[in-house]
Amino acid sequence: MSDKTRDPKGRRRVVKFSFYRVDPAWRALPSSERECGTRAVSDTVQAFSDRLQIRSYSLVGTRGDADLLLWQIGDELEDIQQLASFINGTPMGPYLTMPYSYLAMTRPSIYVSREEGRGERLELHPGDSKYLFVYPFVKTREWYQLSLDQRQKMMDEHIRIGRKYPSVKLNTTYSFGLDDQEFVVSFETDEPADFLDLVMELREAKTSLYTLRDTPIFSCIAMGLKETLDSLTGAHEERSTQAVENAWQKVADASALPPGSSRVVYYRGDQVAIFNVGGEIRAISNRCSHANGSLAEGTVEDGSVICPSHRSRFDLTTGEPLEGPAARPLRTYSVRLEHDVVLLGPSTA
Ligand code: FES
Known part of the structure; x- marks a missing residue:
């Protein structure tokens, strides 16, 4: 995320959650057309990175009516409108709809947290968690008729429960008058089970009596934009039926992977980063076990790859984490070269 997108004056930020759905006809297009479309979307999003913080998430497999989320934070509503336009x-545009769209802003909370005082949530700083859970939220009108003191007492309980789950980070944004909902809440975490337990426990809190609506709920998986777009199809064109039945599968032409280069391929549904290290091809699961950073964009050094997000280092032979915040090993894959063809085989770890 670019520092240029952070507002040093702490002004209110505009926040947009755009959930896109991709027409199934997109998946039937030739891979060259799809590649051209996804590249145009990536380039467009990239072109806005000096004006908007943009995080991308895949919902493929987690939600039936939306496929990807672009979470945008900026200063001007017009930038958000222009990006959508x-x-x-792009060539992908005719295949995209936006079934869910939530507009909000940051603002200070009117409730006081004992530990932090009154909330000053003018800035939003998305972390690097693997998962984001988002939902629009509306309270009953009775809630607003209670005195601030009564509401604060109930919020104290709510805040106390939230503090029991430090692995879950809450971002509250405000939509009053801007959009249909009153709030959009988004929870960042690496531990979906903690989020589930938190939401269950909050149902027993008094504040829950005053919830009018808190659906639909979106479970989103953090990915780089390219991987998010790739997740729409799983790049299945690279796999013939016969290849899937065999252990070895063609994933690339060796001539398209010169020494020092890397790329993302798919092997039996796994997203795999392949590297040409001095003429030798190495293959490791592309998603960093810390927070899903794309290792294909990492740096290769001494037989290991360094994640571009927070510099976890993984051994390219064993997949073991060697340094940095990642604790879990990654899968590595057997590689065979046949003439100009790179074949991947079963995982070696
Ligand atoms: S995503 Fe954090 S180190 Fe890789």
Whole structure:
């Protein structure tokens, strides 16, 4: 995320959650057309990175009516509008709809947290968690008729429960008058089970009596934009039926992977980063076990790859984490070269 997108004056930020759905016809297009479309979307999003913080998430497999989320934070509503319009203008645009769209802003909370005082949530700083859970939220009108003191007492309980789950980070944004909901809440975590337990426990809190609506709920998996777009199809064109039945599968042409280069391929549904290290091809699961950073964009050094997100280092032979915040090993894959063809075989770890 660019520092240029952070507002040093702490002004209110505009926040947009755009959930896109991809027409199934997109998946039937030739891979060259899809690649051209996804590249245009990636380039468009990239072109806005000096004006908007943009995080991408895949919902493929977690939600039936939306496929990807672009979470945007910026200063001007017009930038958000322009980005949507430019995406519509890409070759992928005719295949995209936005079934869910939530507009909000940051603002200070009126409730006081004992530990932090009154909330000053003018800035939003998305972390690097693997998962994001998002939902629009509306309270009953009775809630607003209670005195601030009564509401604060109930919020104290709510805040106390939240503090029991430090692995879950809450971002509250406000939509009053801007959009249909009153709030959009998003929870970042690496531990979905903690989020589930938190939400269950909050149902017993008094504040829950005053919830009018808190659906639909979106479970989103953090990925780089390219991987998010790739997740729409799983790059299945690279796999023939016969290849899937065999252990070895063609994933790339060796001539397209010169020494020092890398790329993302798919092997039996796994997203795999392959590297040409001095003429030798190495293959490791592409998603960093810390927070899903794309290792294909990492740096290769001394037989290991360094994640571009927070510099976890993984051994390319064993997949073991060698340094940095990642604790879990990654899968590595057997590689065979046949003439100009790179074949991947079963995982070696
Ligand atoms: S995503 Fe954090 S180190 Fe890789």
